[in-house]
Amino acid sequence: MEEAQEEGGNPAQALELAYLKAAFLAMEPADFVVSFARQSGGGSLTEGVQNFIMENCIKYMMSKNCASSRGYTKNILKKLISSAESSGNSVLEDLYEIYANYISPIKEDFSLKHGTRNFKNISFFYSNGSGSVNFVVPIQCSSNILEGDTGCSIWPSSLFLSEFILSYPNLFCNKVCLELGAGVGLVGIILNKVKASKVILTDGDLSTLENMQANLEINHLRNSNEVITGGIEVVECKHLLWEVASEMEITSYDPDIVVGADIIYDPLCLPHLVRVLSLLLKPRRSHISNLHEGDGTPAGCGEEDPVRNESRRRSEAPAAYIAVVIRNVETFHCFLELARGAHLAAVDITEEMPPSQLLPYMGSYDRAGVRLYQISSTRS
Numbered sequence: 138m139e140e141a142q143e144e145g146g147n148p149a150q151a152l153e154l155a156y157l158k159a160a161f162l163a164m165e166p167a168d169f170v171v172s173f174a175r176q177s178g179g180g181s182l183t184e185g186v187q188n189f190i191m192e193n194c195i196k197y198m199m200s201k202n203c204a205s206s207r208g209y210t211k212n213i214l215k216k217l218i219s220s221a222e223s224s225g226n227s228v229l230e231d232l233y234e235i236y237a238n239y240i241s242p243i244k245e246d247f248s249l250k251h252g253t254r255n256f257k258n259i260s261f262f263y264s265n266g267s268g269s270v271n272f273v274v275p276i277q278c279s280s281n282i283l284e285g286d287t288g289c290s291i292w293p294s295s296l297f298l299s300e301f302i303l304s305y306p307n308l309f310c311n312k313v314c315l316e317l318g319a320g321v322g323l324v325g326i327i328l329n330k331v332k333a334s335k336v337i338l339t340d341g342d343l344s345t346l347e348n349m350q351a352n353l354e355i356n357h358l359r360n361s362n363e364v365i366t367g368g369i370e371v372v373e374c375k376h377l378l379w380e381v382a383s384e385m386e387i388t389s390y391d392p393d394i395v396v397g398a399d400i401i402y403d404p405l406c407l408p409h410l411v412r413v414l415s416l417l418l419k420p421r422r423s424h425i426s427n428l429h430e431g432d433g434t435p436a437g438c439g440e441e442d443p444v445r446n447e448s449r450r451r452s453e454a455p456a457a458y459i460a461v462v463i464r465n466v467e468t469f470h471c472f473l474e475l476a477r478g479a480h481l482a483a484v485d486i487t488e489e490m491p492p493s494q495l496l497p498y499m500g501s502y503d504r505a506g507v508r509l510y511q512i513s514s515t516r517s
Contacts, residue, residue, distance in 0.1 A: 153177040154189055155262070155271060156498035161194040162258035162273075164209050167216035169500035174217065182221040187229045190217065195235060205255045211239040254279065254348075257291065259323065261495040263303055272303075272330065275355050277348060278321050289348045291321055294398035294460035296499070297507040299327045300492035301458065306331035308394070310438035315339065315392035317377070317413065318400040322349040326356050328396070329372055332438055337390055339377035350374050379409035387416040395457035395512075401472045402464065408475060415479040418455045418514045457512040459483075480515045 157173040171182075178186040190213075198210040214236040221228045254277050261272045279289040302309055302324070310332045316324050319338035328336045340346050353359060358372045377386075395417050400410060463469045476483050487509045496502055 150177060154186075157186075157190070158193050159258070159260035159262075159271070160498040160500070161190070161213065162197065163260065163499060164205075164255055164257050165499060165501055167212050169498075170213055171216050171220050172500075173498065175220075182217065182224060182226045184227060184229055187217070187221070187232060191229065191231055191235070199235075201256050203254065203256065207239065209255075211236070214239060254289075259291070259296075259299075259496075260498070261299070261303055261327075262497060263493065263495050274323060274326050276321050276323055276352055277355065289321055289345055291323060292399045292462075293503055294462055294507050295320060295323050296496060296502055297492065297504055297509065298324050298396060298398045298458065298460040300495045300504075301460070301490070301509060302327045302331055302396075303495055304492040305490065307438060309333050312393040313337070313391065314394045314396060315390050315417065317379075317395065317397040317410070319349060319374075320345060320398070322352040322374075324396060324398060325349075325372060326352070326358065329358060333394075336372045337375060337392065338373065339375045341376070341378045343376065346374055346376055377413075379406065379413050382413065384416055387413055388419070390417065392417060393453065393455055395455065397457070397459045399461060400459065401461050401469060404468050404471060407468070407472050411472070411475040411479050411481065414457060414476070414512060415481060415514070418457060418481065418512065420454050420514055420516055454513060459510045459512060460507055461510065462506050463508060476512065481512055482515050483510045483512045485509070486511045 153173065154177050157170065157177050160170050160173050174182055174186050174190060177189070195210055195214070198206045214232060218228055218232060218236060257276050257278060259274045259276055261274070263270065263272070276291060277289075278291050309328055311334050313335045314328045314333040315337040316328070317339055319325055319340050322338055325336050325338040338349060340349065353372055353374070375390075395414065401407070461469070473483055485508055487507075490509070492509075494504070496504075
């Protein structure tokens, strides 16, 4: 969902209020939300800012009516009220009433009957050439990664990769893009946004795939296997187990671009991951034969000739973009060694092609800890 930034008034304050709303709807920690609230009020938690939070943030969360949303809103209200009182600011009576409603025992019992999923809105702030826009992606994700629900969580690498795709859309426009370990589906939704010709989202966990498909539906996308009036959608969800997938199955996807976020972490999975990457990035015969015959012009998003697009696609070697937080150096070095043995070159392009900072409100997002690698085959 794309929202234009409001014109008129105080542009700086309007942007601060937009960041405040984005932080709240992304379920950022209470300290960050209250900090944005203070900035929006010129250093004070004014009644105007409190009213903005109530009308634009709290009422939205109340409509979700689930345990995690209620718990988050209660914590924000508690922090907001205590911060305002300690600073000598007046607190709106409506906020007191809503908070009292949230801490009542009946409401607490009711909330426990609901699931443990968070409903977050991830807002990307960027310019589309005609003005500043806010692209909002609603995502259903896990509220407790400690229970092993890692595939349904939003990780820093997926945020970084999403920023990268939005910063360099021409790399992905009109391309067949496949994601390994797609998780909640955020990156796939972003790939669809930049007009990839086809998006294939894969994961080895069936419950993760189910949640991913739910997120596609929330964002008005569907599995391309479904027949839809007016044509077939460009997004597919596929169950892909690296260790058992056949060469025929893997190569049948025939992607131009492979992406992945935080998929290099389990030493036992690395040989299987490298095998899959090696097959997906295998040079095409048409690329080898036409290596010196192209006109050198990259395909752009304005290209509408499908025949020419396919010709260009076949003449370009596949490439992968993998975002990773290196938590264990030995594990990552093991991946690099296996990749070299499989004739794959991994180049750190984090500084060479830095993504724009499109999540300025997300204080919990440690983008500095993420590295981006471009991987390609060295076979000729």
